[in-house]
Amino acid sequence: MSKQQPPVKKNEMVQVTFEDITHDGSGVAKVDGYPLFVKRALPGETADVKVINVKKNYGFGRLMELKETSPERVEPPCPIFKQCGGCQLQHLSYEGQLEYKQKQVKDVLERIGGLNVPVHPTLGMEDPWRYRNKSQVPVGERNGELVAGFFAERSHTIVDMESCVIQREDNDRVVQLVKKLAKQYGIRGYDDRIHKGTLRHVVVRHAKHTGQLMVVLVTKGKELPNKKNLIEALKDELPNVTSIVQNINPKRTNVIFGDKTEVLWGEEVIYDYIGEIKFAISARSFYQVNPDQTKVLYDKALEYAQLTGKETVIDAYCGIGTISLFLAQNAKQVYGVEVVPEAVADAKRNAKLNHIDNAEFVVGEAESVMPWWQAQGLHPDVIVVDPPRKGCDEALLESMTAMKPERIVYVSCNPATLARDLKYLEGKGYATQEVQPVDMFPQTGHVECVSQIVKK
Secondary structure (H helix, E strand, O other): OOOOOOOOOOEEEEEEEEEOOOOOOOOEEEEEOOEEEEOOOOOEEEEEEEEEEEEEOEEEEEEEEEEEEEEEEOOOOOOOHHHHHOOOOOOOOOHHHHHHHHHHHHHHHHHOOOOOEOOOOOOOOOOOOEEEEEEEEEEEEEEEEEEEEEEEOOOOOEEEOOOOOOHHHHHHHHHHHHHHHHHHOOOOOOOOOEEEOOOEEEEEEEOOOOOOOEEEEEEEEOOOEEEOHHHHHHHHOOOOOOEEEEEEEOOOOOOOOOEEEEEEEEEOOOEEEEOOOOEEEOOOOOOOOOHHHHHHHHHHHHHHHOOOOOOEEEOOOOOOOOHHHHOOOOOOOOEEOOOHHHHHHHHHHHHHHHHOEEEEEEEHHHHHHHHHHOOOOOOOOEEEOOOOOOOOOHHHHHHHHHOOOOOOEEEOOOHHHHHHHHHHHHHOOOEEEEEEEOOOOOOOOOOOEEEEEEEE
């Protein structure tokens, strides 16, 4: 029997109608049942498409000409939207983005988890622009000139930029200033192909509620030409800068930070608030990039935890204690566990900062620490998890269900791994009550969810 050939060939032109959109914002069309993925195409649109890559079960195309346009299509305000890989959905109206994210969560829960549960409309922002409080901008050189911007999609080419429509204006100003001063003081940009040059990244952190700014210069070595002049110029031009830091990353890697960080001037941390809780944020500590929506997300997690002040709670990926400290306001006792020692040190410092004494933090893998806690006689009423994109390890899910909490609150940044984990929990005597998507990253394909899970 001959192998079935795909119905399209590379470089062929086809006219298609798009019926769906993927998690990374590509339109999906089918040619005789064969899926074709095309960037920046929207459901309901008809277009001429050039086939650029053919795989056995799917292919990729390039949008050549739109024949019929979706009423949800808008003009992206960013001049480099097509070159930059940072945003995927600027061409879709904001109402359209919120609907698409709700649908995406619903579809994935049904397809992967076999779950038909209430998925509420996505909680969006009043103003879905200029929300990011942290910029991480790679620096390089082109034709002897310093460039700083974002990597073009799937490449290591830096797209030079003046401003980014989802970053705070202060952050843009700092990046442009560092670029100007680096030229002035002869500081070379880093070339990752030959592993030469000085300045690799400019990282800017802005605290929304205190206005404090931190500037982090990531360099290849300890050497930073004209360091004193650079620090003075940054202090003169940025009245709200309270921390200037150098991070040294000598490795050939695309990881931004190296292991060594030193304060060049000012404080080691800046301070910000989420609700009533104050947080100390260091150069490398994890802190949500959208402070307004973080409050929305955590309020929902708190609501689903249904705390009365009598409960014992475990926060299984506690990070710097953001959710733990929120929960501690309404719980009897909170136990946080996290694998990164620096994060646990931050969590303890943040508990002290807020005079919260009913939260304890330990370093370790949740799946190892939780059985130990159980052996000590710890019985949580509620367990909260906020895992990375890969979701929860099965060993952790096993430890969680062995502790038999009344409720589990699952905060997720990846609907696919959420669906997989909910399916597991459903098989272990738990029921998913409802799922609330929250738009933490407008203009991009990412969506966060909070799920309420109860013991059957």
